[in-house]
Amino acid sequence: MKDSFARNLQTAIILLVVGGILALALGGYLRSASNLLSESLVAAQRWLSSRYLAIQDFLTVPRDVASLRERNAALESEISRLQGQVVTLRQQAEQAEILAALVDFTRTNPESAYKAAEVIGRDPSPFLHYVIINVGSNDGIRRGMPVVTDKGLVGRVDATIADAARVQLITDPAISVNVRLQNAQTDAVLVGSVSGDIFLDLISQDVTVEPGDVVLTSGLGGGYPPDLLVGQVVNVRKRDYELFQQASVQPNVDFSRLQIVLVITNFRPVDITPLLPATPIP
Amino acid sequence: MRALVLFPVMIFLVIFQSAVVSRINLLAGHADLLLVFLALWGLQERADVWPWAIVAGLLVGFVSGLPWLVVLVGYLLVAALTWLLRRRIWEAPLLGVFAVVFIGTLSMHSVTFIVLRLSGNSQGFSETLELITLPALLLNLLLTLPLYAMVRDLAAWVHPAKETL
Numbered sequence: 517m518k519d520s521f522a523r524n525l526q527t528a529i530i531l532l533v534v535g536g537i538l539a540l541a542l543g544g545y546l547r548s549a550s551n552l553l554s555e556s557l558v559a560a561q562r563w564l565s566s567r568y569l570a571i572q573d574f575l576t577v578p579r580d581v582a583s584l585r586e587r588n589a590a591l592e593s594e595i596s597r598l599q600g601q602v603v604t605l606r607q608q609a610e611q612a613e614i615l616a617a618l619v620d621f622t623r624t625n626p627e628s629a630y631k632a633a634e635v636i637g638r639d640p641s642p643f644l645h646y647v648i649i650n651v652g653s654n655d656g657i658r659r660g661m662p663v664v665t666d667k668g669l670v671g672r673v674d675a676t677i678a679d680a681a682r683v684q685l686i687t688d689p690a691i692s693v694n695v696r697l698q699n700a701q702t703d704a705v706l707v708g709s710v711s712g713d714i715f716l717d718l719i720s721q722d723v724t725v726e727p728g729d730v731v732l733t734s735g736l737g738g739g740y741p742p743d744l745l746v747g748q749v750v751n752v753r754k755r756d757y758e759l760f761q762q763a764s765v766q767p768n769v770d771f772s773r774l775q776i777v778l779v780i781t782n783f784r785p786v787d788i789t790p791l792l793p794a795t796p797i798p
Numbered sequence: 799m800r801a802l803v804l805f806p807v808m809i810f811l812v813i814f815q816s817a818v819v820s821r822i823n824l825l826a827g828h829a830d831l832l833l834v835f836l837a838l839w840g841l842q843e844r845a846d847v848w849p850w851a852i853v854a855g856l857l858v859g860f861v862s863g864l865p866w867l868v869v870l871v872g873y874l875l876v877a878a879l880t881w882l883l884r885r886r887i888w889e890a891p892l893l894g895v896f897a898v899v900f901i902g903t904l905s906m907h908s909v910t911f912i913v914l915r916l917s918g919n920s921q922g923f924s925e926t927l928e929l930i931t932l933p934a935l936l937l938n939l940l941l942t943l944p945l946y947a948m949v950r951d952l953a954a955w956v957h958p959a960k961e962t963l
Contacts, residue, residue: 636816636817637813637816637817639864640816640819640858640862641858641863641864642823643910643911643921643930644862644863674863675863682863690914690917690919710921710922710929710930711826711925712826
């Protein structure tokens with residue numbers, strides 16, 4: 517009986533204390549104390565959490581670095597492989613573009629028969645401007661055949677072997693091509709130079725030549741078919757005391773980046789040497 | 799018999815010259831791989847340069863638009879230079895190589911220029927010197943150093959010292 521009374525009293529005291537605390541809390545009297553308590557708890561939890569994470573990092577990071585390195589190496593090799601693919605695809609795209617342009621050119625000029633060839637080398641001597649192409653006499657290529665691209669005249673075949681041919685470019689210092697100026701309606705002779713620049717010579721002083729005039733082959737002399745595009749006049753040199761005007765020409769073809777060319781196979785150059793006088797006429 | 803390996807080496811050099819080196823221009827000049835190789839080969843102890851100068855001349859003459867005799871004479875001049883200098887400046891082999899490359903390039907270009915002028919080509923002397931010869935000279939001299947070690951190793955393999963036989 518006595519024990520029962522004491523337990524009930526204890527319960528009542530606890531309830532009173534709890535009720536009192538609740539009343540104080542609800543009345544706002546415990547706010548500072550609860551804040552202090554919560555701050556302490558949060559700080560303790562933060563400390564514990566940061567220590568735990570530090571220990572976890574210490575235990576797991578070395579393994580992650582190794583795996584990251586492996587992953588990095590794998591990705592780098594993948595990048596190298598893809599970069600190789602990009603280069604190959606770019607080359608293929610560039611070649612396809614060139615071939616498409618050449619096909620367009622052959623369609624717009626159906627009167628000629630063409631044989632496509634790849635440029636595989638250049639003359640070992642810097643004094644000469646020749647390229648070597650990968651078609652030769654086995655493919656019907658003969659000396660003197662004109663070589664073009666979709667941009668215009670490149671040169672002519674100088675020598676052939678079974679599977680290759682040497683092409684003399686129009687930039688070669690030893691070449692001369694009979695041309696005509698489309699706007700000025702006059703003929704001239706195109707000559708190359710050691711620097712790779714091309715010039716017009718033997719332009720009559722009476723003719724007005726302007727920068728931008730289009731230069732085409734004239735077909736005179738029988739060395740080249742007529743109306744092949746060569747380039748445009750860049751500037752003109754006219755001196756009163758000289759017999760002829762000269763002009764420098766910007767070629768349409770980029771000779772430093774020649775990759776694929778077309779040989780005109782149904783053109784036979786005419787050899788007019790027997791018709792030329794043996795000695796100059798006074 | 800090991801010297802026969804120079805046949806494929808020469809053929810490779812001609813192909814490499816035509817396909818790659820001739821496309822690397824400085825102004826209008828480019829390096830001459832065969833000339834530098836002959837200069838380096840000719841200055842190696844026990845190396846015989848004359849037959850290889852003829853081989854190089856014929857190979858390049860076949861590929862080039864130049865008359866083959868011009869190329870042959872040019873390379874024989876280089877061989878003659880190495881023959882003259884081999885014993886005299888053996889204490890400074892690199893200096894000898896540079897001297898041979900320098901004089902050899904000038905000789906080769908002089909022969910080419912004269913023949914082209916005689917055949918009616920209207921190239922100006924100063925233009926040729928500025929645009930072709932001087933840039934080619936510089937490129938040849940630059941090419942000398944990387945080729946030097948390779949040719950020395952090749953010569954050591956082709957003509958091993960007597961104690962290693």
